[in-house]
Amino acid sequence: MxxxxxxxxxxxxxxxxxxxxxxxxxxxxxxxxxxxxxxxxxxxxxxxxxxxxxxxxxxxxxxxxxxxxxxxLYLPPADISGRLNLWYSFVFLAYFIADVTLASFTVAFQALNPRPIPTSSVIAVQLRTRSDFVMTLDAIAMSLVPGSIVIEVDRERAILYFHTFGTTTAADVEKMRAHVLVVEARIVRAIGSSDDLARINETEATR
Known part of the structure; x- marks a missing residue:
């Protein structure tokens, strides 16, 4: 060779x-x-x-x-799962309309009530999803409901900071935090990824 x-x-x-x-x-x-x-x-x-x-x-x-x-313009990629559950989408929209209607009457009553406005709070809510898209929808849905608004988002740790009325006691704060997580679960069940859906089901099953 x-x-x-x-x-x-x-x-x-x-x-x-x-x-x-x-x-x-x-x-x-x-x-x-x-x-x-x-x-x-x-x-x-x-x-x-x-x-x-x-x-x-x-x-x-x-x-x-x-x-x-x-x-x-550089933006983080919007990862959309591609799954859509029509029933849970209807459930989310129905509850959203009901929340907006009820909160509108509540805020109007508080504005006309001569008594002092109930204590407001800034609370942090740790979300379970890792989707920027779901996190954004949750923040928008809660901000459109009168009486609560998102003031800051910690994208890295998936934490939303809300300013909300009617949180006089610690129980009121926990009730508001639980409501945010319920809205998150509705969005995930409607359009979330399979991983987020499994995470939601796992955390709710361990309660």
Missing amino acids: SAAENTPTPTSPASGARASEPTVSRSEVRGRVWQQLPLLLGLVVLWAVLWGQFSWLNVLTGFLVAILVTRV
Whole structure:
């Protein structure tokens, strides 16, 4: 055997880099597109609402703005699970409307009541989900209910800080904290991932 046959064939850095690069299949690309599609559609709807009318021009410009915002501005990826439970979505919306209606009458009564306004508090609620999307929906849902508003979000530790009325005692604070977790559970059961759903079921089963 000659020396030339024993000599290993050198590998160029470029070919080695190409070999080590992870390959992304077409199915994975399609999955990412479908995951981001609800976010893009939401931005298009928001754009049309801001303009006050739905037209082909608004939809087209809204889509272009949505692409620009999601590509140019750095934002954490919005991981959408892709699962949807219609029944629990209806349950969440029904309870949300009921909460808004009841809280509106309660806040109006407190505003007209000559007695002092009940004690307000700032409370921290440790969520069980690890989804930014679910955390955002929970914060929006609670902030839209009169009498409570999110003042800070600790994304790394999944903690929401609320300013809320009617928390005179420690029991009132715990009741408010439990209500936030109930809303979180409704959202997870409606659109959350399988991991978040299992985490919710596990924590509720151990109570």
